[in-house]
Amino acid sequence: MPSTLHEKIYAVVRRVPRGRVATYGQVAMMAGFPRHARHVGFALRALPERSKVPWHRILNSRGEVSPRAVPSFDEIQRQLLEEEGIEFSPAGRIDLERYRWEDDVDDFEI
């Protein structure tokens, strides 16, 4: 029975639709860990690059790409998001009001 913390988190992240984003805290809450936002980051960090899990759709509360240990990944993430039609502000930030994923609403976009 593989329901570990990571598994649950991945399960939630996997449900994030294309062209939408979610925050770490949001994912944590949906996974059933109201105050374990950091573990979401942990779980995603442990994730292999070419995983099916859309880790790039996870942003921090301010709607920007979280700084990673390896800076190059920031650009990769941004590129992936732009490919999905998500626009970045000049400051490299995303309008959460516009792109935030809510469990109820799973379609209608770009």
Added chain:
DNA sequence: GATCTGACCACCG
């Protein structure tokens, strides 16, 4: 098992 670290968040000013 104590200590440190971290892809964070809410809260306050």
Added chain:
DNA sequence: CCGGTGGCCAGAT
């Protein structure tokens, strides 16, 4: 929006 503070907790050492 920005920066600092406290909190929360699974891994790594």
